[in-house]
Every structure is written in C-alpha cells, then in structure tokens.
Amino acid sequence: MRRQLSAGLLLALAATAAAADEDDIVLRGMGSFHVGGRVIEISGRPVTEIVRVPGGPPSTLDPNGRYQVEQMYVQYFLPKNRRGRLPLLMWHGGGLTGATYETTPDGREGWLNMFVRNGWDVYVSDAVERGRSGFASPDVWKGEPVFITQTDPFERFRIGAGVGSFDRDPAKRKPLPGTQFPLEAYENFTKQIVPRWLTTDDAVLAAYIALVDRVCPCVLLTHSQGGPFGFKAAQARPDKVKAVVAVEPASAGNVDKAAALKDSPVLMVFGDYVDQDSRWVSYRKTDLGYAAAIRTAGGSVDVISLPDIGIKGNSHMMMMDRNNSVIADVIQKWLVGKQLVD
Amino acid sequence: MRRQLSAGLLLALAATAAAADEDDIVLRGMGSFHVGGRVIEISGRPVTEIVRVPGGPPSTLDPNGRYQVEQMYVQYFLPKNRRGRLPLLMWHGGGLTGATYETTPDGREGWLNMFVRNGWDVYVSDAVERGRSGFASPDVWKGEPVFITQTDPFERFRIGAGVGSFDRDPAKRKPLPGTQFPLEAYENFTKQIVPRWLTTDDAVLAAYIALVDRVCPCVLLTHSQGGPFGFKAAQARPDKVKAVVAVEPASAGNVDKAAALKDSPVLMVFGDYVDQDSRWVSYRKTDLGYAAAIRTAGGSVDVISLPDIGIKGNSHMMMMDRNNSVIADVIQKWLVGKQLVD
Numbered sequence: 001m002r003r004q005l006s007a008g009l010l011l012a013l014a015a016t017a018a019a020a021d022e023d024d025i026v027l028r029g030m031g032s033f034h035v036g037g038r039v040i041e042i043s044g045r046p047v048t049e050i051v052r053v054p055g056g057p058p059s060t061l062d063p064n065g066r067y068q069v070e071q072m073y074v075q076y077f078l079p080k081n082r083r084g085r086l087p088l089l090m091w092h093g094g095g096l097t098g099a100t101y102e103t104t105p106d107g108r109e110g111w112l113n114m115f116v117r118n119g120w121d122v123y124v125s126d127a128v129e130r131g132r133s134g135f136a137s138p139d140v141w142k143g144e145p146v147f148i149t150q151t152d153p154f155e156r157f158r159i160g161a162g163v164g165s166f167d168r169d170p171a172k173r174k175p176l177p178g179t180q181f182p183l184e185a186y187e188n189f190t191k192q193i194v195p196r197w198l199t200t201d202d203a204v205l206a207a208y209i210a211l212v213d214r215v216c217p218c219v220l221l222t223h224s225q226g227g228p229f230g231f232k233a234a235q236a237r238p239d240k241v242k243a244v245v246a247v248e249p250a251s252a253g254n255v256d257k258a259a260a261l262k263d264s265p266v267l268m269v270f271g272d273y274v275d276q277d278s279r280w281v282s283y284r285k286t287d288l289g290y291a292a293a294i295r296t297a298g299g300s301v302d303v304i305s306l307p308d309i310g311i312k313g314n315s316h317m318m319m320m321d322r323n324n325s326v327i328a329d330v331i332q333k334w335l336v337g338k339q340l341v342d
Numbered sequence: 343m344r345r346q347l348s349a350g351l352l353l354a355l356a357a358t359a360a361a362a363d364e365d366d367i368v369l370r371g372m373g374s375f376h377v378g379g380r381v382i383e384i385s386g387r388p389v390t391e392i393v394r395v396p397g398g399p400p401s402t403l404d405p406n407g408r409y410q411v412e413q414m415y416v417q418y419f420l421p422k423n424r425r426g427r428l429p430l431l432m433w434h435g436g437g438l439t440g441a442t443y444e445t446t447p448d449g450r451e452g453w454l455n456m457f458v459r460n461g462w463d464v465y466v467s468d469a470v471e472r473g474r475s476g477f478a479s480p481d482v483w484k485g486e487p488v489f490i491t492q493t494d495p496f497e498r499f500r501i502g503a504g505v506g507s508f509d510r511d512p513a514k515r516k517p518l519p520g521t522q523f524p525l526e527a528y529e530n531f532t533k534q535i536v537p538r539w540l541t542t543d544d545a546v547l548a549a550y551i552a553l554v555d556r557v558c559p560c561v562l563l564t565h566s567q568g569g570p571f572g573f574k575a576a577q578a579r580p581d582k583v584k585a586v587v588a589v590e591p592a593s594a595g596n597v598d599k600a601a602a603l604k605d606s607p608v609l610m611v612f613g614d615y616v617d618q619d620s621r622w623v624s625y626r627k628t629d630l631g632y633a634a635a636i637r638t639a640g641g642s643v644d645v646i647s648l649p650d651i652g653i654k655g656n657s658h659m660m661m662m663d664r665n666n667s668v669i670a671d672v673i674q675k676w677l678v679g680k681q682l683v684d
Contacts, residue, residue: 020368024368024369025369027369028363028367029367030419031445031452032444033449037533051540055570056624056628057620059498062491066493066510067490067492068492068532071533094394097474098474099374099376102373102374103373103375109373113372131468131474132474134533137489137537146392147405148409149404149408150381150407150410151408152404191379191413193410194474195476198392198393198394225394228397250398251397251398252397282398283398283399
C-alpha cells in the first residue's frame with residue numbers, strides 16, 4: 001500500500017518536474033498591447049491607385065481620413081513565481097527599441113529574461129515612433145527622422161575611445177581598454193538601431209504616462225533617453241511610480257518638479273569612462289543636479305558609479321555588456337533593499 | 343512513517359505544481375535576434391549639430407558613413423514540451439508587424455501563445471522596414487512610405503461590408519453579417535498598423551531567406567502579404583521549408599517555379615465573404631493558379647474555405663477573430679496530418 005502510494009506520487013512528481021526544470025522560464029501569462037495615442041484627420045489630398053503586392057490587383061489609396069497615431073507597443077511576461085511586488089517597466093534609449101533588453105547581440109540572455117527569472121512581471125515597451133509602435137506621417141511630426149551610422153554608437157556609447165575610434169575594419173577599431181561590450185557582435189548590435197525623430201518628446205511622454213496609468217503602481221527601469229521620460233512620468237504620477245532605476249540617464253527630469261519624487265526612491269547607475277567623455281560628463285552633471293533636488297525635498301537617490309564598486313569597463317549599453325548579469329544583480333539588490341521584492 | 347513520507351512528497355509536489363500549472367507557459371528558452379541586411383555607405387552630406395534630448399548638450403550629427411539596413415527582427419519562444427517536429431515561423435501581412443500573432447486587440451490570446459502551448463518552437467518576425475526591424479532612409483528605398491487610415495482595413499479586410507462601411511461613429515459602421523472580428527476593439531487593432539513601402543519586396547524576401555537559412559528546416563505560417571514572401575522563400579529553399587500554411591495569401595509565388603514546392607505540402611486557408619470582394623477574388627484566383635501549378639508538379643496543396651467546413655464570419659484578420667482558437671485547431675490538425683507533430 002505504501003509502495004503503491006509512493007510510486008503513484010513519484011510518477012506525478014516526475015511528470016510535473018519534466019514540465020519545469022530549474023533553467024526553464026515558467027510564465028503564468030505573456031502577451032502584448034498598444035496603449036495611448038490619438039486619432040488625427042487628414043483631408044484634401046489626392047486619391048491614387050497603387051499595387052500593394054507585385055502581380056496583385058490595383059487598389060485605391062485614399063490618404064484622406066482618420067489615422068491612429070502616437071500609440072505605444074508593450075509586451076509583457078508574467079512569471080509564475082512572482083517575487084517582485086510591483087510590475088517592472090523597462091524603457092529603452094534613443095534610436096533603439098525594447099529589443100535592448102532582450103537577447104544580447106552576442107546571443108546571451110538579456111535583462112528581460114534575468115528579471116523575469118528573478119520573479120518580476122516585466123513590461124518592455126517600444127517608445128512612440130519606434131519599433132512596433134509605428135510612426136506617423138510628416139503631417140503629424142515636424143522634421144525628418146535621424147538615421148544613425150554604425151560609427152555613431154561606437155564612438156558615443158563609450159564602446160570605442162571617442163571620436164575616431166571606429167573603423168570599418170574591426171581589427172582597426174580602438175575600443176576603450178577592458179571594455180565589457182561584446183566587440184565581436186558590434187555589427188549585430190547595429191541591427192537593433194532604428195531611426196528617431198527629434199520633435200516627438202511630448203508624444204513619447206504622453207504614451208508612457210498612459211502606460212503608467214494602465215499597469216502601475218510599478219517600478220521603472222530606464223536607459224539613456226528613457227531616463228528623462230521616466231523621471232517626467234514619475235513627476236506626473238508620483239503615486240504610481242514607486243521607484244526608478246535609471247541606467248545612465250541622458251538628462252533628467254525638471255529640477256523644479258523634483259520634489260514629486262520624494263517618496264519614490266531612485267537609483268542612478270553609471271558605467272566606466274564617464275569622466276573621459278564630455279557629453280557624458282554633461283549628462284551626469286544634469287542627473288546629479290536633479291538628484292540633489294530630490295534629496296533636498298526629502299527624497300532618496302542612490303548613485304552608483306560601477307567602477308567605484310569594482311565593476312570596470314562598462315559601456316553605455318551595459319545591459320548587453322559581457323557582465324550584464326553582474327549589473328542586474330546590483331540593481332536587484334537595490335530593489336531588495338527598498339523592500340520591493342518578496 | 344508513512345504519514346511523514348506522504349507529507350514530504352506532497353510538499354514537494356505542491357512546490358513543483360506551483361512552478362507549473364496546466365495553464366502556465368513553460369519555456370526552455372525565449373529570446374530575439376536580427377538577421378540579414380547589408381551595410382551601405384553615404385558620403386558628401388553636410389554635418390550638423392543637434393540636441394538629442396531637451397536640455398542636453400549639442401552633439402554632432404554626421405550623416406556620412408556606414409549604415410546597417412534591411413535587417414529583420416525575430417523573437418522566439420521555445421516550449422518545454424516540444425511537440426512540433428520543426429520550428430514554426432509566423433510571417434505577418436502588409437502594414438503590420440509580428441504583433442499580429444500576439445494578444446488580440448480585445449485582449450485574448452493569439453496564435454503565438456496557442457501554438458507555443460501546442461508545443462511548437464515559434465519564431466515571430468517583423469518584416470524588413472517594419473516594427474523592430476527598423477527602416478532605411480530615402481537614400482536606400484525609393485518612394486515614401488504609405489500611411490494607412492482607420493477606414494482602410496475595415497473596408498479591405500472584410501470586417502466591414504466593403505467601401506463605405508466604415509464610419510467614425512462605431513454605431514454607424516456596417517460590419518459584414520456575423521463577423522467574427524471583435525468590433526469593439528477595432529480602434530485598438532488600428533494601433534498595430536505601421537507604415538509600409540511599396541518598393542522593398544526584394545529586401546524583405548532576402549531577409550526572410552536569411553532567416554530560413556538560420557533556423558530551418560521549418561514550417562512557415564504566413565498571412566496576406568506574407569503569403570507571396572513565404573512561397574518565394576520556399577521556392578528558393580525547398581529543402582528547408584518543409585510545409586507552408588498560407589492564411590489568405592495576398593498573391594502567390596511564381597507559377598514557373600511552383601515545382602520547387604513539390605515535396606513541401608501547402609495549406610491555404612480562406613475566411614468568409616471572399617466571393618463578395620473583387621480584390622480577394624482576384625488574389626484567390628492567383629493563389630489557386632499557383633496551387634494548381636504545384637499539384638501539376640506532383641506536390642500537395644489543400645485549400646480550406648472556412649465557410650465550407652461550417653466556420654462562418656471570418657475576416658482577413660482571422661488570427662484575432664473571436665473564434666481564432668477554432669482556426670488554430672484547423673491548422674494544427676492539418677499539421678498533425680502531415681506528420682509534423684510528435
């Protein structure tokens with residue numbers, strides 16, 4: 001009798017175990033949605049005939065009418081063993097999409113997988129105008145999109161040693177000494193680049209706030225250009241943004257509204273070689289000024305310069321650097337310290 | 343002793359069961375990559391100064407240099423209990439992205455989740471120029487992108503009863519009788535629309551073939567404009583594309599190359615009301631001509647008109663229609679019949 005029972009239970013155990021090993025990602029749900037945006041109307045334009053696929057019939061293209069614009073795409077992953085107390089929203093930087101947080105250009109797991117494995121409900125979005133959020137016509141946005149060369153991020157993201165460090169020949173590039181960026185995958189990284197406008201900040205922020213209204217209270221994890229959007233969203237919804245992790249924020253929020261973050265702890269993380277790059281020195285100065293304003297209002301801001309804690313060689317794209325899991329751990333520990341993890 | 347043992351086993355069971363219930367999605371991996379594309383070089387353009395984020399320092403924008411263009415974004419989900427014998431690649435239609443296959447506009451699970459639950463390794467891509475694949479400058483692609491109104495898909499995707507069926511007031515719209523499209527979420531569906539070019543077919547196909555070379559042998563599941571791309575990729579790599587499921591292909595492959603598919607079974611699926619729409623009659627005629635050419639070469643093509651098997655009311659966007667799971671089952675059964683499922 002006992003043997004029968006044990007055998008039966010062990011079989012059940014084996015079957016369940018086969019369904020989820022330690023390395024597996026067990027989700028109670030995953031999906032996507034679009035949020036925010038508005039409808040505009042165009043009129044008075046000529047109607048044309050187009051062929052949509054080669055060999056297909058002609059069809060009418062009437063550009064007049066109503067257009068959905070400035071919405072934002074969001075994809076979410078909800079782990080079974082939820083430990084993060086709030087959803088974690090990952091906002092990317094300029095010229096990029098949510099792919100920033102996915103598999104690294106050299107094929108390792110990115111922060112999306114790592115934080116899902118840590119038990120966080122993770123929401124990765126593509127800012128308005130980028131990726132699966134689509135983009136609007138010149139009727140809606142002034143100016144042309146900016147297209148980014150392969151040279152640009154190598155020299156500006158502290159992968160290479162500044163201007164002149166990129167070469168079409170990988171062997172002739174001049175990376176910063178000890179860089180953690182996976183140099184052999186740099187070309188692959190540039191496949192993640194998407195065009196960006198310089199005139200869409202209001203629309204981008206509006207959609208981020210719409211996202212906050214939909215899924216928060218939450219924690220924001222922002223990168224680069226996502227930094228100021230995150231701080232401004234927190235200023236607009238201080239009751240919903242419970243904490244902000246800003247990875248190398250490329251500028252900050254509004255100093256005169258920094259007091260809104262007095263109850264939302266902030267962590268700023270900077271990589272290596274910031275001092276050698278005047279642009280990053282400038283951004284960091286702005287960030288630290290904003291941090292001081294939050295502290296003056298009674299809030300809490302921790303600033304971690306990774307080299308100061310012995311973590312060297314990190315580029316601006318630290319979520320895809322070779323030691324990306326080490327930095328994820330630094331962030332996770334801070335979140336634990338803020339009682340945001342069960 | 344028996345009680346102790348049972349309690350121990352039950353605790354273990356409970357812990358494991360908590361890690362994976364029947365409704366959970368258990369993945370042995372998930373991630374993304376970009377594939378294909380090429381590098382172009384621009385020269386002789388003026389250098390300008392721009393401010394990338396409000397309040398940030400000016401920085402130089404040098405448009406000259408090398409650009410990565412025409413790559414394609416691919417996201418994959420690998421279920422623990424793999425039953426599909428080959429990867430299943432989902433290719434979307436014109437003016438859309440891989441979001442087509444994710445959560446439906448009214449918040450139900452889409453075909454991505456359904457086929458992952460059925461045990462398929464699923465790869466969802468954004469065609470070149472769309473979504474997370476980014477897009478190239480006018481130096482690379484001739485012509486402007488086409489922006490799509492809210493009216494257009496309602497009238498052209500057999501949701502509404504043709505031209506004149508859309509109205510800005512949802513109450514005044516004229517849907518096809520018994521439509522399965524979730525009408526209340528139509529506005530939300532239009533948030534998935536992205537601009538499209540009419541001059542990029544060669545680049546789109548090249549990246550799809552690069553994907554096939556990377557992850558196949560495989561099964562293709564295509565929709566609309568993805569249909570002809572799928573057939574042409576199968577023509578180019580008949581040894582790697584082992585089967586094609588084409589949902590309302592908007593045109594087909596090349597009849598003179600159809601013999602390449604003689605060893606790759608094909609399923610074409612059409613929704614309701616095709617006969618009432620001259621554009622879809624035209625596409626179907628092309629598709630059936632291609633099917634005939636495959637059969638003449640000794641190949642196998644099954645054509646399912648859903649109303650003929652009692653499934654009524656389906657629009658062109660059947661993967662997000664209310665009965666999307668019924669159609670997923672039709673496709674799954676066909677795949678089982680072709681010995682593509684363990």
